[in-house]
Amino acid sequence: MFDFLEGYDLLGAFWVTVQLTLLSAVGSLIWGTMLAAMRVGPVPLMRGFGAAYVNIVRNIPLTVIILFTSLGLNQTLGITLGGGDDFDTINFRLAVLGLILYTSAFVCEAIRAGINTVPVGQAEAARAVGLNFTQVLTLIVLPQAFRAVVGPLANVLIALTKNTTVAAAIGVAEAALLMKEMIENEAQLLLIAAIFAFGFVCLTLPTGLILGWVGKKVAVKR
Amino acid sequence: MKLRKVTAASAAVLALAVTATACGSDDKDSGGSSGGGKTITVGIKFDQPGIGQKTPQGYAGFDVDVATYVAKKLGYKADQIEWKESKSADRETMLQRGDVDFIAASYSINPEREKKVDFAGPYLLAHQDVLLRADDTKIKSPADLNKAKLCSVTGSTSAQNVKDKLAPNANLQKYPTYSACLSGLQNGAIDALTTDDSILAGYASQDQFKGKFKLGGLKMTNENYGIGVKKGSDLKAKINKALEDMVADGSWDAAVKKNFGPANYKSEPAPKIGDVKS
Numbered sequence: 001m002f003d004f005l006e007g008y009d010l011l012g013a014f015w016v017t018v019q020l021t022l023l024s025a026v027g028s029l030i031w032g033t034m035l036a037a038m039r040v041g042p043v044p045l046m047r048g049f050g051a052a053y054v055n056i057v058r059n060i061p062l063t064v065i066i067l068f069t070s071l072g073l074n075q076t077l078g079i080t081l082g083g084g085d086d087f088d089t090i091n092f093r094l095a096v097l098g099l100i101l102y103t104s105a106f107v108c109e110a111i112r113a114g115i116n117t118v119p120v121g122q123a124e125a126a127r128a129v130g131l132n133f134t135q136v137l138t139l140i141v142l143p144q145a146f147r148a149v150v151g152p153l154a155n156v157l158i159a160l161t162k163n164t165t166v167a168a169a170i171g172v173a174e175a176a177l178l179m180k181e182m183i184e185n186e187a188q189l190l191l192i193a194a195i196f197a198f199g200f201v202c203l204t205l206p207t208g209l210i211l212g213w214v215g216k217k218v219a220v221k222r
Numbered sequence: 223m224k225l226r227k228v229t230a231a232s233a234a235v236l237a238l239a240v241t242a243t244a245c246g247s248d249d250k251d252s253g254g255s256s257g258g259g260k261t262i263t264v265g266i267k268f269d270q271p272g273i274g275q276k277t278p279q280g281y282a283g284f285d286v287d288v289a290t291y292v293a294k295k296l297g298y299k300a301d302q303i304e305w306k307e308s309k310s311a312d313r314e315t316m317l318q319r320g321d322v323d324f325i326a327a328s329y330s331i332n333p334e335r336e337k338k339v340d341f342a343g344p345y346l347l348a349h350q351d352v353l354l355r356a357d358d359t360k361i362k363s364p365a366d367l368n369k370a371k372l373c374s375v376t377g378s379t380s381a382q383n384v385k386d387k388l389a390p391n392a393n394l395q396k397y398p399t400y401s402a403c404l405s406g407l408q409n410g411a412i413d414a415l416t417t418d419d420s421i422l423a424g425y426a427s428q429d430q431f432k433g434k435f436k437l438g439g440l441k442m443t444n445e446n447y448g449i450g451v452k453k454g455s456d457l458k459a460k461i462n463k464a465l466e467d468m469v470a471d472g473s474w475d476a477a478v479k480k481n482f483g484p485a486n487y488k489s490e491p492a493p494k495i496g497d498v499k500s
Binding site for chain 1: 381
């Protein structure tokens, strides 16, 4: 029944999916945290930028963003992100960039929700002992905020894992692209789709379980 | 106790859904055999200029013309044809479920597909080719593609052919649509767009692209376009007869000229029924 799988590099394709997910996750965690810091910061210009960024980017379909990185940034503006002349490398990097830009909007909102769970007294007390804004945020508020939002961030990570399939739109050789090729060649629509769905469940189910457990472990008991 | 109620309820819902869909798929099989007041459902591509395209004025393209002719021979007038979009990945499923009576949608005959559906025809012999900018002189043979920037559609047979056989060292960009490739070809980010020459000719014949692109004429593979019908259907013989008539009375040549003419596309002579070139 599964003999048609021969000749296809399923694991290799899913490995690219994992790479896309991990790199974008790290990138969007950093950029998302910076956005959250801007949105709660004292400078109106930065607050405005953060709010505008989040509201614009999260309302644009991911496919449009990913296609824009390729058609707009690469083809029209000639940006290669150091990928030289090789489409495979360039597209992979562009896809990571697009995924970071998109996912960080959601990460930002999750972290901002976490910041709101930290009692105001904490920040006030920190201010009273003479810490400045950066210190209050990085030493007092963010550590508690992160512990509160492990669950929501796990949601974002799972969504990101599945969103990587959009990278197939610009030709990154990840799982969804291999799926399209196999469907074209083998005429086994349902079976192939089921195999790939199972592959994604294998990736996301443990992520959810582990991070759910971690979230419970580290949550601040109030 | 509460959990058991939920399980029972969801099992009931599931059972209901399964039986409901089972009923749904049965009542569609009746169409197709006879004419009269009935309609015939035909699967075509909606997004391939020259082959099958949905335009504000209606449906146009070579596959549409062939399907219309075949339907006429089967006893259906043009207004009795119901067109349905059949994307590449859905074609076998649509035939098996009986959603459409036959499919003419740049449907290449190959052994994997023949296991699932029957093919009438072939009615057109196409080749994988490249579309170049009109002033391009670099690409003259398939070997030249190894140094070029190519573009094709994600997952398509043409894209896989390039990587596996034709030009393994080529720099291949994959996009979800040919239109995205064309914009790259136009602004120089891409050197050549590769797929079946019939499809390329269709794009090059579009008004906004006339004179800008040319076909490379490399003839790298053989693609035998057939008309897909349900496995074991008696339509196959009737469609084959209709296709023979179409070639015999000159409508076939007229359709080729009408749809691919402006691209300066030299089509192969009409293939003999059952003559599948590998």
